[in-house]
Amino acid sequence: MGFCSPVCKVLRRGKYFVLLFLSLSVLAWIAAFSGETVKSFQVSSTTTETLVKGDGLRDKLSPWTAAPDHLNTPTPKGECPPESPLLQGAVKLSFEPSLKLKDVESENKEVAKGKYEPTDCTARQSVAILIPHRSRERHLLYLLHHLHPFLQRQQLHYTIYIIQQAGVATFNRAKLLNVGYLEALKDYNWDCFIFHDVDLVPENDHNFYVCDKQPKHLVVGRNATGYKLRYKGYFGGVTAMTREQFLQVNGFSNTYWGWGGEDDDLRIRVELQKMTIVRPPTDVARYTMVFHKRDSGNEINKDRMRLLGRTPKVWRKDGLNSCSYKTLSVERLPLYVNVTVDIGKP
């Protein structure tokens, strides 16, 4: 190739220009990249910030996968303090005849479907409140009115369940509470259960609605009895047992129809398991009993002494494991879950 036209010479020189341009581009690119790295080192001088920066990079690379990641990450909430800062001690209770369910609902906007949990900390226990019920709407209203704010001041995660006995057969508080335990566990694996009469309103929020290492009896005194324990060994009105404690005693007996005996039966079950009953101090375990006449359909159970005599022999077979019932409806209302059941008749 002895001859080369001027055109050819230009092309040959052009080749060097292209090479030079490419090398300059590579250099420029390296310079820009290292500049970025230096910048990110300046911003993220600590390990945490480096992690955050890494997240930021991932965001830039694939925002559609990174974004949901951020939404699902729960904001870390600490456990609520051992004693809530919201407690008020003894409060004056009111029982206004003009009170309406709507009023109680608007006072408790944070409660939905009977449930509440603190927003700024994680509750120390999750508690199901079980209230056996039939035609005591007025008492229930007063109780809800006081109990919701009371439980919220204690910073608990809780749901209130009303166990409504359908039909007109004699009332059976104990069996309704067994049903409540079984039904509430379908919603959530509650740590603690409070078995609560509808006509007892707690007066002091230092009476904690949580469970202990031993079964707990919360009603030491009520205004109707001069705030004295009704009798030694009394275990009625309001009691607290963990999920395991209640299972261990096989729950309540299902055989107490009418008023009385079922709470003593539960005490015998607890004692047979070598558990001991604990109580809060007298000055806080105080209740107001809302006045009422004995209900028809809840007459005194004359058979209760005979039944109590056979408890040690029958408790294994009569209780949670033999509780048969038919759930008629489960209504999730703003302030409580209404579980209506057919529990049969004596």
Ligand SMILES: *[C@@H]1O[C@H](CO)[C@@H](O)[C@H](O)[C@H]1NC(C)=O
């Ligand atoms: C207890 O207090 C309630 C509510 O104030 C009242 O209706 C009831 O009569 C009181 N009982 C006694 C025995 O004082």
Ligand SMILES: *[C@@H]1O[C@H](CO)[C@@H](O)[C@H](O)[C@H]1NC(C)=O
């Ligand atoms: C519970 O639901 C039943 C059936 O709908 C109803 O008759 C009863 O009044 C309800 N009880 C309460 C306390 O809401």
